Amino acid sequence: xxxxxxxxxxxxxxxxxxxxxxxxxxxxxxxxxxDSRAEALRREEGWxxxxxxxxxxxxxxxxxxxxxxxxxxAEEVRAAPGEPLDWPSGVGGRDPGVDPETPPAPPDVxxxxxxxxxxxxxxxxxxxALSIRRVATVERLRNAGxxxxxxxxxxxxxxxxxxxxxxxxxxxxxxxxxWDDTPELSSLARRLTDRLTLPLSDRGTPIERGELLLxxxxxxxxxxxxxxxxxxxxxxxxxxxxxxxxxxVSIVDDASADAPYDGEGTRSRRIVLVQDGALxxxxxxxxxxxxxxxxxxxxxxxxxxxxxxxxxxxxxxFEAASAAPPLDLLSSVRRGLxxxxxxxPARLDLSxxxxxxxxxxxxxxxxxxxGGVAAARSRGRxxxxxxxxxxxxxDRTFFPMPCPVGAPTLWIERASxx
Amino acid sequence: xxxxxxxxxRWIEPLARGRGEIAEIFVERRREAALLWQDGEVTETRMxxxxxxxxxxxxxxxxxxxxxxxxxxxxxxxxxxxxxSALGREPLPIKxxxxxxxxxxxxxxxxxxxRRLASLLARHAPRHRMRWTWREIVRDVxxxxxxxxxxxxxxxxxxxxxxxxxxxxxxxxxxxxHSPDAEPTADELKTALAAAATPREAPLPCGEGETDAVLxxxxxxxxxxEILSHALEVPGLSPLTGLSExxxxxxxxxxRDDPTRLDLFGGYEWDDEGTRSRPVKLLDAGRLSGxxxxxxxxxxEPSNGHARRASASDLPLVRGSNLVVTPGQxxxxxxxxxxxxxxxxxxxxxxxxxxxxxxxxxxFPRARRVRRGRFADELGPGMLAGEILPAFKSIEGGLGRxxxxxxxxxxxxxxxxxxxxxxxxxDLLIRRISIRAAP
Numbered sequence: 001x002x003x004x005x006x007x008x009x010x011x012x013x014x015x016x017x018x019x020x021x022x023x024x025x026x027x028x029x030x031x032x033x034x035d036s037r038a039e040a041l042r043r044e045e046g047w048x049x050x051x052x053x054x055x056x057x058x059x060x061x062x063x064x065x066x067x068x069x070x071x072x073x074a075e076e077v078r079a080a081p082g083e084p085l086d087w088p089s090g091v092g093g094r095d096p097g098v099d100p101e102t103p104p105a106p107p108d109v110x111x112x113x114x115x116x117x118x119x120x121x122x123x124x125x126x127x128x129a130l131s132i133r134r135v136a137t138v139e140r141l142r143n144a145g146x147x148x149x150x151x152x153x154x155x156x157x158x159x160x161x162x163x164x165x166x167x168x169x170x171x172x173x174x175x176x177x178x179w180d181d182t183p184e185l186s187s188l189a190r191r192l193t194d195r196l197t198l199p200l201s202d203r204g205t206p207i208e209r210g211e212l213l214l215x216x217x218x219x220x221x222x223x224x225x226x227x228x229x230x231x232x233x234x235x236x237x238x239x240x241x242x243x244x245x246x247x248x249v250s251i252v253d254d255a256s257a258d259a260p261y262d263g264e265g266t267r268s269r270r271i272v273l274v275q276d277g278a279l280x281x282x283x284x285x286x287x288x289x290x291x292x293x294x295x296x297x298x299x300x301x302x303x304x305x306x307x308x309x310x311x312x313x314x315x316x317x318f319e320a321a322s323a324a325p326p327l328d329l330l331s332s333v334r335r336g337l338x339x340x341x342x343x344x345p346a347r348l349d350l351s352x353x354x355x356x357x358x359x360x361x362x363x364x365x366x367x368x369x370x371g372g373v374a375a376a377r378s379r380g381r382x383x384x385x386x387x388x389x390x391x392x393x394x395d396r397t398f399f400p401m402p403c404p405v406g407a408p409t410l411w412i413e414r415a416s417x418x
Numbered sequence: 419x420x421x422x423x424x425x426x427x428r429w430i431e432p433l434a435r436g437r438g439e440i441a442e443i444f445v446e447r448r449r450e451a452a453l454l455w456q457d458g459e460v461t462e463t464r465m466x467x468x469x470x471x472x473x474x475x476x477x478x479x480x481x482x483x484x485x486x487x488x489x490x491x492x493x494x495x496x497x498x499x500x501x502x503s504a505l506g507r508e509p510l511p512i513k514x515x516x517x518x519x520x521x522x523x524x525x526x527x528x529x530x531x532x533r534r535l536a537s538l539l540a541r542h543a544p545r546h547r548m549r550w551t552w553r554e555i556v557r558d559v560x561x562x563x564x565x566x567x568x569x570x571x572x573x574x575x576x577x578x579x580x581x582x583x584x585x586x587x588x589x590x591x592x593x594x595x596h597s598p599d600a601e602p603t604a605d606e607l608k609t610a611l612a613a614a615a616t617p618r619e620a621p622l623p624c625g626e627g628e629t630d631a632v633l634x635x636x637x638x639x640x641x642x643x644e645i646l647s648h649a650l651e652v653p654g655l656s657p658l659t660g661l662s663e664x665x666x667x668x669x670x671x672x673x674r675d676d677p678t679r680l681d682l683f684g685g686y687e688w689d690d691e692g693t694r695s696r697p698v699k700l701l702d703a704g705r706l707s708g709x710x711x712x713x714x715x716x717x718x719e720p721s722n723g724h725a726r727r728a729s730a731s732d733l734p735l736v737r738g739s740n741l742v743v744t745p746g747q748x749x750x751x752x753x754x755x756x757x758x759x760x761x762x763x764x765x766x767x768x769x770x771x772x773x774x775x776x777x778x779x780x781x782f783p784r785a786r787r788v789r790r791g792r793f794a795d796e797l798g799p800g801m802l803a804g805e806i807l808p809a810f811k812s813i814e815g816g817l818g819r820x821x822x823x824x825x826x827x828x829x830x831x832x833x834x835x836x837x838x839x840x841x842x843x844x845d846l847l848i849r850r851i852s853i854r855a856a857p
Binding site for chain 1: 451483774779
């Protein structure tokens, strides 16, 4: 069945109130271990429709024909009426018409990353699994308002896993990564080394209070933990205040360079979410924008054609008016800990203004490392942590969480440790 | 099976040229219906219909897979041709002409479940935000030089939150229930919802330190899922490596991985390489006795049917299915008395394991403190943690007399592949386990 027939079906069920989405993707994935190799070529096609009749309904399928069947089945259940969405309108566009070409195989870098990891870790860590995938996608979205847009994407992503051993101690860890095109093996090896060797120290935290330096990966996890606040999914009375976070940082979402539209056809744009210590804006998809009486911000995200769009960040990052080189921040620490990597997911209780970070890292005195810290925990009031951001470094790095989240090294003026 | 297995076999068999090579075609058709509920009303309906097919080849060191998101003859031909090209073999000729239409599917049980859920939720959890999902997964495997097989699983899940009364005011509680769609499911769901909605005291914070704990109502299955099932999925990496037949725990500790338990969420008749599933005893009288295996090219060791894929686009991995712990004879009263002072835990919401480090964690949403054999305060969320090998030794003999399916456990994600799992376990007492509060 062709897409025009599906459009006709949707128009017959929900005149003027539907959208039709198609995504096709081609990927080549290489997976390697010390004694094994695998390669997977995948060609995927997915279709999804939303319509309002007067309930909001969703259907997804791997072909246009089975989408039409799923659309009929979705109407078998009576649902409560809901608000219609203000779907973006527009003019017709060019159908890219072609599925993406099969991308070239990703580079085979297992041996090289293994070597880098061995060197960086002085033989204490080894790589036991690496998968790298090169992906190319074509997405097209049409709706009853005349919008017809399409966009393409391409990237490299993957997962690297290893084991660290020192004496009788051992630990394992996996790191997800995403690159635009060129593999960044050195930084991956450094991150893996920290994750796999610092927990092998025989020392806990030597101090109970002090300064806290957060590695970009840890800062990014902290920022990712604030997402429910930025989407309004969780209410936090303290977020209505004007000073719950240091004015040294802003929080911005801007995916304009990644794709011109979100998963609902709203134009991508830069949104300043937090500035001068206060919440300035929230992320909205069409549903939440309608409920809030605000304009959609271009944050209806479709992680897969299988699920309807939902409000979520697309490229979230800390921004600072002035940032110091990382070594300057490090040397300014009088007595504290450098949280190099989290050893458990960051736990933020937004409604109760509490946080807990479990990490491995290094003890610092007068800007100098004093030895590894196998495991430490910092916990307390989340707003104290955020207001205590006393310095921001210029080394902002993006991490897949799963959307890109960018953060630099952050210096927190005071924290307590267990 | 919609496709002709003998035709698929003729295409795939030339790829597996000897003992050292295996090949198969794997086909999946999936239908999924989800109803979003809020305070007694369905607010949204979501339908999904997916088809996918992959052709795979493997030898002792190398694997290749080609996936297409269609499940017809043309898709199979395309996948096999790509695979043949990747291996430098002569590809199948391109065939012209349409494929026959697939057979009609059975109607979805939406209205039956909508009426049941409306009644259950109104009675036990009138204020809620829940998602009910029904899945039908049909999988066909055509292995080279082996019989083809086909199976259908119908699974349902109810997850979300609801407002429950407690003696100090309302509170929001999480709820998760996963089960095959079968005759007893509605009654089980009713019992689970009623138990979850029982009024409770407001919880106090958990302390920090070491404690004794009873893992009750089947939640011990999560403990064994982490420290036994995962540990045996990855030979060479875990502290159980090289301990075959070693005594790990008490002699009445018997644990098996049992995919033939089709009444549990993780059950299946054939694994995703076409091997008949069978139970595998992992702990026998406290001794490590078995491991989970899949087909290995060139190996004489047979598979015991534990090759699993999240979807047709994934390579199969050795994975656990249903962890079943053999019950003992102890009554609940006896367990409480033997516990003396400690924690009584009936829910574990998540677990994690560091195989190389030999440690694990279990996060629980709430617990009951037990003092001198009597139930006392309610405690809030916390974390149990420990080392894998000492944990086995800390499990005291004399398990509870009934193994309860733990329906809150439904999915396991390893290496990004999410597969259905579950377990059934009696109440068990574990001594000297670390505990701390979790935010």
